[in-house]
Amino acid sequence: MMPWQLAASNRRHDRHSEPRxxxxxxxxxxxxxxxxxxxxxxxxxxxxxxxxxxxxxxLKSTAISRQNVVFSHVSGYNQPVALHWVPTYxxxxxxxxxxxxCHCGARRLFLRYGSLKCRFCHGLRYASEQRDNITRKxxxxxxxxxxxxxxxxxTEPLPPKPKWTRKRTHKRITKQIQVLETQASARPDTKPIxxxxxxxxxx
Numbered sequence: 001m002m003p004w005q006l007a008a009s010n011r012r013h014d015r016h017s018e019p020r021x022x023x024x025x026x027x028x029x030x031x032x033x034x035x036x037x038x039x040x041x042x043x044x045x046x047x048x049x050x051x052x053x054x055x056x057x058x059l060k061s062t063a064i065s066r067q068n069v070v071f072s073h074v075s076g077y078n079q080p081v082a083l084h085w086v087p088t089y090x091x092x093x094x095x096x097x098x099x100x101x102c103h104c105g106a107r108r109l110f111l112r113y114g115s116l117k118c119r120f121c122h123g124l125r126y127a128s129e130q131r132d133n134i135t136r137k138x139x140x141x142x143x144x145x146x147x148x149x150x151x152x153x154x155t156e157p158l159p160p161k162p163k164w165t166r167k168r169t170h171k172r173i174t175k176q177i178q179v180l181e182t183q184a185s186a187r188p189d190t191k192p193i194x195x196x197x198x199x200x201x202x203x
Contacts, residue, residue, distance in 0.1 A: 023124045027058055027111040029071070031097055039064050040095065058111055069097070075114055134187045141180035144173050154181050 034040065039050050044066045052059045063070040071079045082098040084105055096105040099118040106118040128136045142152035148170060150159035158177065161170040 020123055020125045021112065023110070023119055023126050026122070026124055027056070028108045029056060029116060030108050031095060032107065034064065035094065041066060071116060073114065077114060079116055081109065081116065134184055137180045138184040141177050141184065144177045144180070148173055154184070
């Protein structure tokens, strides 16, 4: 019989042997990309095939209808994911994914262990959840920089207004960046943020 001390040690090792993955470093599919590409048919009788190998290299192709999306993984696994159309009350309804495991709505589905699921079913965490208050401010400022076409480095100058962004919106985001970076500069000895966290923001 195994001593209880060894059994407890094994349980602790199993529980902590694999750290929780980060949302920012996990490949995912975003429903906003499909909407931006106008990938959904106009009626419920059609299936459209979309090649996604450049944006999503883990997928070979995608068969899209008004009811569901069938993702063809590079591994050969075809995964159907249902869609739910949400009324907006000021235009056409918008689709969201239905997680294959918990059946809850999700804007993004993340790939782990060869399957697409929501971040809760995969147990993912945001990078900000593992950082202190100052580093979270730097991380937020870096993401805002990327949203207006800049680089995440705090030493880089702020980018000019993108062509299709409103002046008021650009001014508001720029002010937020300046406030966050001013607060983050209170501790200049903070380690640089890993640029891998922004890989999917850039792509």
